[in-house]
Amino acid sequence: MFDDWMERYEYIIELGKSLPLIEDQYKKEENLIKGCQSQVWLHAEKQNGKIIFTADSDAILTKGIIAILIRTFSNQDPAEVMNADTSFVDEIGLKEHLSPTRANGLVSMIKQIKLYAIALQAN
């Protein structure tokens, strides 16, 4: 999609602004995603059989990244989220965010999203 990293990052930053924000009551320790250099809170609920995600982060780029994930995974059947293919991350040029350094939590975010889906499917 974007060749230029600057355009890509500006897009991510912009997306972050439209992130469906987590309610303050859910901004707790147990909703923090581990493995991020910044703080990322993620909350999941079932509404009408679909899984709805909300989140927040204290870093702008991370906000954008979780916004991309939420756009993709929110408002879906939990089963679809559980089995979703994550190769799109590479396609939109976020491959470097997949590397297992501690700095970014993309891998952890995806893992947490899927864990929520498993849990909510069971309910």
Add this chain to the structure above:
Amino acid sequence: MNFDIYKIREDFPILSQQVNGKPLVYFDNGATAQKPKAVIDAEVKYYSEINANIHRGVHHLSQVATDAYEEARLKVQKHINAPNSFEILFTSGTTFGINLVANGFGQMLKPGDEVIVSHLEHHSNIVPWQFACERSGAVLKVIPMLQDGTLDMEAYDALLSERTRIVAVNHISNALGTINPVKSMIEKAHKVGAAVLIDGAQAVPHLKPDVQDLDCDFYVFSGHKICGPTGTGVLYGKEKWLNQLPPYQGGGEMIKEVTFEKTTYACLPHKFEAGTPNIAGGIVLGVAIDYLNAVGFDNIAAYERELLDYATERLSSLEGIEFYGTAGEKASVISFNFKGLHPYDVGAIIDKLGIAVRTGHHCAQPIMNFYGIPGTIRASFSFYNTKEEIDRMIEALKKAQQMLS
């Protein structure tokens, strides 16, 4: 001696790399240093010409390798002015060295004994002592830090008592660059009969420690931070202490006689060098020390001072800049943030422009907690960095600020 920065840079192959299509600006020397060709070539030469196991063989190559390894030990001894070469232990790094000492103390300490560390410590000089205290029932005390990133010396005086067994403190703080007044801290500790371990990991790239002048009981550092290979390091310990400490790792080489009834241990340094060591690493660490001494530590100190002052001046002109660690005595390390911006965001963007800094807590969470921040952006300079590189970092930072506002 002439200090020609451009000529020196030619010695370092990696510095001509491009990152994300931009020339690499490597300002993460606090994490690890780059290696000159002399060091890289020495590693290749070892494996091509003299590789053999040491201290064990009777054949020619094993003799040559052993001689080279022991010669490297002498180089280290000379470099830090240790009284005896058997007081120089080769290790896999600073963390290993501290664990070796803390493990020993963990076995010797009694409930009610006290261990003092400081608020400025790297996790590697905190956690091993926590283990030791848990194991022995000793109590961990912490020298508080002050807003400017120095240690509260009055509080240190108050903490010292006849219950203090050991003080473990860094020579230079990796997160903030503060140079601690270790010589006087050691004197004071000795007055109450306590030993002192100095974590010199961040110091040895910038200065030549004199362990006799400091009179420290232990001094630890890593090879990879002084342009040597990763997986190498040194633990210097006074003979009387190394003789007191129990062995850390058991196995080959550190023994005198082995039977199933009883095993006796080798003398120093071998008592603490179990198994086959990083032979190439030790030898090449010696080459790195030679290289740095050829550049000259006076030259290094003077030039790094220039870089520090220039970077501080240029950074000061940026909107919203906040510095952490503003001690009078500092090494060429600058930790900073921009008001309202997360360090990760800034670091990720300037990386795209080829600038390598470190962001986060720098393995010093207590410092970050003190300032109430998630982390900092840390630029740490070495003698092969330039003012032009600093200028490029400033431009990149401006770009990041622009994108993030």
